[in-house]
Amino acid sequence: MRVRTAAVLALRLRRVTIENSGNGMRRLFSIAVAASLVLLAVFAHAQTDPLPSWNDGVAKTRIMDFVKAVTDVASKDYVAPADRIAVFDNDGTLWAEKPLYFQLLFAIDRVRALAPQHPEWKNTQPFKAAIEGDFDALAASGEKGVGELVMATHAGMTTEAFAKIVDDWIKTAQHPRFKRPYTDLVYQPMLELLSYLRVNDFKIYIVSGGGIEFLRVWADRVYGVPPEQVIGSSIVTKFEMRDGKPVLLREAKIDFIDDKAGKPVAINQFIGRRPIFAFGNSDGDYEMLQWTGAGDGLRFMGLVHHTDAEREWAYGRNSAVGRLDKALDAAGKNGWTVVDMKRDWKQVFPFQR
Amino acid sequence: MRVRTAAVLALRLRRVTIENSGNGMRRLFSIAVAASLVLLAVFAHAQTDPLPSWNDGVAKTRIMDFVKAVTDVASKDYVAPADRIAVFDNDGTLWAEKPLYFQLLFAIDRVRALAPQHPEWKNTQPFKAAIEGDFDALAASGEKGVGELVMATHAGMTTEAFAKIVDDWIKTAQHPRFKRPYTDLVYQPMLELLSYLRVNDFKIYIVSGGGIEFLRVWADRVYGVPPEQVIGSSIVTKFEMRDGKPVLLREAKIDFIDDKAGKPVAINQFIGRRPIFAFGNSDGDYEMLQWTGAGDGLRFMGLVHHTDAEREWAYGRNSAVGRLDKALDAAGKNGWTVVDMKRDWKQVFPFQR
Numbered sequence: 001m002r003v004r005t006a007a008v009l010a011l012r013l014r015r016v017t018i019e020n021s022g023n024g025m026r027r028l029f030s031i032a033v034a035a036s037l038v039l040l041a042v043f044a045h046a047q048t049d050p051l052p053s054w055n056d057g058v059a060k061t062r063i064m065d066f067v068k069a070v071t072d073v074a075s076k077d078y079v080a081p082a083d084r085i086a087v088f089d090n091d092g093t094l095w096a097e098k099p100l101y102f103q104l105l106f107a108i109d110r111v112r113a114l115a116p117q118h119p120e121w122k123n124t125q126p127f128k129a130a131i132e133g134d135f136d137a138l139a140a141s142g143e144k145g146v147g148e149l150v151m152a153t154h155a156g157m158t159t160e161a162f163a164k165i166v167d168d169w170i171k172t173a174q175h176p177r178f179k180r181p182y183t184d185l186v187y188q189p190m191l192e193l194l195s196y197l198r199v200n201d202f203k204i205y206i207v208s209g210g211g212i213e214f215l216r217v218w219a220d221r222v223y224g225v226p227p228e229q230v231i232g233s234s235i236v237t238k239f240e241m242r243d244g245k246p247v248l249l250r251e252a253k254i255d256f257i258d259d260k261a262g263k264p265v266a267i268n269q270f271i272g273r274r275p276i277f278a279f280g281n282s283d284g285d286y287e288m289l290q291w292t293g294a295g296d297g298l299r300f301m302g303l304v305h306h307t308d309a310e311r312e313w314a315y316g317r318n319s320a321v322g323r324l325d326k327a328l329d330a331a332g333k334n335g336w337t338v339v340d341m342k343r344d345w346k347q348v349f350p351f352q353r
Numbered sequence: 354m355r356v357r358t359a360a361v362l363a364l365r366l367r368r369v370t371i372e373n374s375g376n377g378m379r380r381l382f383s384i385a386v387a388a389s390l391v392l393l394a395v396f397a398h399a400q401t402d403p404l405p406s407w408n409d410g411v412a413k414t415r416i417m418d419f420v421k422a423v424t425d426v427a428s429k430d431y432v433a434p435a436d437r438i439a440v441f442d443n444d445g446t447l448w449a450e451k452p453l454y455f456q457l458l459f460a461i462d463r464v465r466a467l468a469p470q471h472p473e474w475k476n477t478q479p480f481k482a483a484i485e486g487d488f489d490a491l492a493a494s495g496e497k498g499v500g501e502l503v504m505a506t507h508a509g510m511t512t513e514a515f516a517k518i519v520d521d522w523i524k525t526a527q528h529p530r531f532k533r534p535y536t537d538l539v540y541q542p543m544l545e546l547l548s549y550l551r552v553n554d555f556k557i558y559i560v561s562g563g564g565i566e567f568l569r570v571w572a573d574r575v576y577g578v579p580p581e582q583v584i585g586s587s588i589v590t591k592f593e594m595r596d597g598k599p600v601l602l603r604e605a606k607i608d609f610i611d612d613k614a615g616k617p618v619a620i621n622q623f624i625g626r627r628p629i630f631a632f633g634n635s636d637g638d639y640e641m642l643q644w645t646g647a648g649d650g651l652r653f654m655g656l657v658h659h660t661d662a663e664r665e666w667a668y669g670r671n672s673a674v675g676r677l678d679k680a681l682d683a684a685g686k687n688g689w690t691v692v693d694m695k696r697d698w699k700q701v702f703p704f705q706r
Contacts, residue, residue: 082579159621203581216625226435227625228556237621239614239640246643248621261592268512268590268601270623272569272580287592290599 050196053189053347059302059339063193066300070276071200077298079276081201086277087267087288088190090208090215090232092322093281093304094223096185098313099176100135100321103210104146106169108133110153127152139320147254155235155252158242159213162250166217180351183222187304188350193279194223202277207267208232209259209284213250231270233258259284264291276300286327289336301336303327308342311352403549406542406700412655412692416546419653423629424553430651432629434554439630440620440641441543443561443568443585445675446634446657447576449538451666452529453488453674456563457499459522461486463506480505492673500607508588508605511595512566515603519570533704536575540657541703546632547576555630560620561585562612562637566603584623586611612637617644629653639680642689654689656680661695664705 054060069077070084091097099105111121111130121127126145129137138145154162175182194204206225208215212232219225234255237248258266264287267275278285278292281304289301305324306315316324331338339345347353407413422430423437444450464474464483474480479498482490491498507515528535547557559578561568565585572578587608590601611619617640620628631638631645634657642654658677659668669677684691692698700706 212622212625228623230625234622237618239617239644246617246640246647248617264592264599264601265590269565269587270581272565272583287599291592294599 050199051189051192053192053345055344055346057344059337059344062337063196063300063302066277066298067196067200069298079297083273083276084197084200084202085205085271085273085275086197086202087205087207087275087279087292088194089280089282089285089288090206090210091281092306093279093285094186094190094194094206095182096175096187096312097322098315101210102175102182102185103214104149105176105182106166106173106214107149107153108138109169109173110165111149114153151235151252154211154214155250157250159237159248159250162213163217166214170218178349183218184351185349186222187345188347188352189345190279190304191223191350194225197277198224203229205229205231205267205271205275207258207263207288209257211235212258231258231266233262261287263288267291278302279304280327281306282322282324283326286330289327289330293334293336301331301334302339303331303336304339305341307340308345308348311348312341314342403552404542404545406545406698408697408699410697412690412697415690416549416653416655419630419651420549420553422651432650436626436629437550437553437555438558438624438626438628439550439555440558440560440628440632440645441547442633442635442638442641443559443563444634445659446632446638447539447543447547447559448535449528449540449665450675451668454563455528455535455538456567457502458529458535459519459526459567460502460506461491462522462526463518464502467506504588504605507564507567508603510603512590512601512603515566516570519567523571531702536571537704538702539575540698541700541705542698543632543657544576544703547578550630551577556582558582558584558620558624558628560611560616560641562610564588565611584611584619586615614640616641620644631655632657633680634659635675635677636679639683642680642683646687646689654684654687655692656684656689657692658694660693661698661701664701665694667695 051060051063054063069075070079072078088094091101091103095102108130111127115121115127115131118127121131126138126141126149129135129141129145130149138149141148157165170181170183173182174180175185178185197204204223204225206215206219206223206229208231210232212230212234215232216227216230219230220227236251236253236255238251240247240249256262256266260283263285267288274295275292276295276297277300278289279302280286280289285303289303293299293301303324305328306313306322308314315322316328318325328338330336341348404413404416407416422428423432425431441447444454444456448455461483464480468474468480468484471480474484479491479494479502482488482494482498483502491502494501510518523534523536526535527533528538531538550557557576557578559568559572559576559582561584563585565583565587568585569580569583572583573580589604589606589608591604593600593602609615609619613636616638620641627648628645629648629650630653631642632655633639633642638656642656646652646654656677658681659666659675661667668675669681671678681691683689694701
């Protein structure tokens with residue numbers, strides 16, 4: 001609206017000056033046009049909503065108030081750019097996590113692709129379940145089963161070979177419900193939030209329970225988060241010489257699980273500064289939010305609550321994947337911001353316009 | 354020299370225009386002054402030596418040729434800023450490491466400070482040796498002894514408490530030979546190299562065998578390298594609630610040794626990109642240099658060779674601390690740049706002017 005007002009103003013000025021055009025008037029005309037262009041730019045800037053996919057409400061207001069407070073040098077809550085560290089969980093916070101974590105769907109696809117070389121898998125769980133797409137049997141195999149699946153598909157190759165496998169998959173695989181690449185299932189409002197924080201000189205880190213080397217392949221492309229700002233779970237890698245060339249070999253051995261109490265540990269290990277802004281969506285993010293909130297000065301802690309079965313999914317307190325229970329109670333007690341997907345997001349995925 | 358030429362030129366132009374000053378001449382005068390100021394700036398820029406403490410020679414030439422090649426968009430060796438990752442070892446590369454690694458001298462000082470609370474240390478090695486300053490007995494206690502010393506002084510407190518202890522020590526402790534704070538024993542030529550790389554949009558990481566939380570306390574202050582760009586060895590930390598506040602407790606348990614083959618592993622884990630520039634000084638940096646060199650495109654690998662017993666120390670092939678043997682042979686074979694401290698550095702420490 002204001003942009004339009006400024007444009008009308010500029011046109012009027014132009015008409016007035018042309019009507020009175022003498023020599024001095026021509027100069028006045030140029031000045032007026034220049035002035036209106038400046039005004040236009042100022043209005044346009046003030047007017048642009050950095051979070052257009054967020055409905056007006058408490059969540060949006062709190063985010064914007066926080067960013068204004070920590071970036072305003074005159075504010076008592078001002079934070080120097082170097083200390084503007086923001087951490088985001090990935091699964092369920094930046095992209096969807098149903099029907100299963102996408103990395104697990106990747107593992108299942110890999111088992112199927114590798115099955116011809118492993119005839120024994122046809123009769124061995126959890127591989128049988130993966131090949132047959134039997135998610136219930138897979139769930140029944142528990143953490144141990146899932147671990148076996150991950151190791152069989154994520155280890156035994158160099159870091160470079162693994163990156164290539166992930167890259168091929170992420171470019172071709174399709175989500176079972178939406179029949180689109182998995183990277184289409186990122187949340188439009190969160191992409192806007194990442195941009196908004198970035199232009200305000202925040203350094204954004206992903207702190208995910210997912211695999212660090214799985215995420216790094218596409219996080220820069222999809223979120224604009226470079227590899228050195230991606231933190232995740234990892235398996236052991238081993239330096240080795242192969243045909244006179246050094247390689248890093250991925251071993252079938254857990255190195256670090258970046259979930260729950262592991263998140264603040266990893267944040268301290270990788271970043272060495274305490275974040276001032278943290279966003280998650282499940283009990284796996286509880287300790288990360290606690291750790292962020294325990295620092296001095298103004299802090300922002302947010303949780304995405306999945307409440308929209310129509311546009312996305314509705315789940316929380318009783319969900320096996322992405323359970324939000326303990327952290328939801330804590331949000332109430334500690335004044336953390338809960339984003340109600342159905343209420344707070346005008347749009348969920350970029351393709352749902 | 355050229356700056357002086359430009360200044361003389363500017364003065365001459367000024368004199369000429371003043372002598373002929375009519376109205377048009379006054380304008381010419383202004384233009385000439387403006388032009389000479391621009392010239393001055395250009396010359397000054399071209400003239401400033403970014404590495405004034407480096408003697409002219411192969412090492413300096415190779416560094417500058419490399420930086421020019423990877424930053425020139427017209428060069429076939431151009432590298433985008435995001436991929437300009439430079440890694441530096443710390444002990445013996447950025448600061449001195451004699452008579453012992455400074456962090457070990459910190460541990461010894463801590464043992465002495467804590468000794469009154471541990472009467473049993475008087476008669477137990479390696480604590481007895483530390484208290485008595487008997488470096489030979491300490492060396493005889495081997496890796497196991499040193500490990501005990503480190504654990505007794507580095508673990509059993511929160512990350513914040515440890516940072517405070519290191520900060521107090523680094524501000525007050527003095528190096529036995531130079532009677533100055535340890536942070537005075539950084540290499541002036543390397544500080545210049547860090548700045549030179551930084552203005553050329555390199556992202557600089559320290560990749561040290563020393564403790565990550567020991568380094569982070571002062572690396573930003575001394576080198577301009579922020580905590581998130583410091584990689585090092587670590588002990589396990591554990592998230593815990595204490596009086597309703599989350600803390601990270603340092604446990605007496607090795608997490609990761611960032612030395613030798615551990616360096617490329619850590620680089621991959623923390624950065625997720627292969628560096629294009631690597632500097633070390635000992636066999637502990639061999640694999641880091643190999644890993645850096647094995648990437649595509651132009652690469653720079655450098656080693657500091659300690660050859661100056663007068664201004665610093667002279668050691669290498671047979672030194673227990675900072676042995677440079679295998680990596681020195683590899684440098685010859687692979688065209689890595691060996692910096693001969695005595696020959697290549699005009700100045701070693703900032704205080705030796």
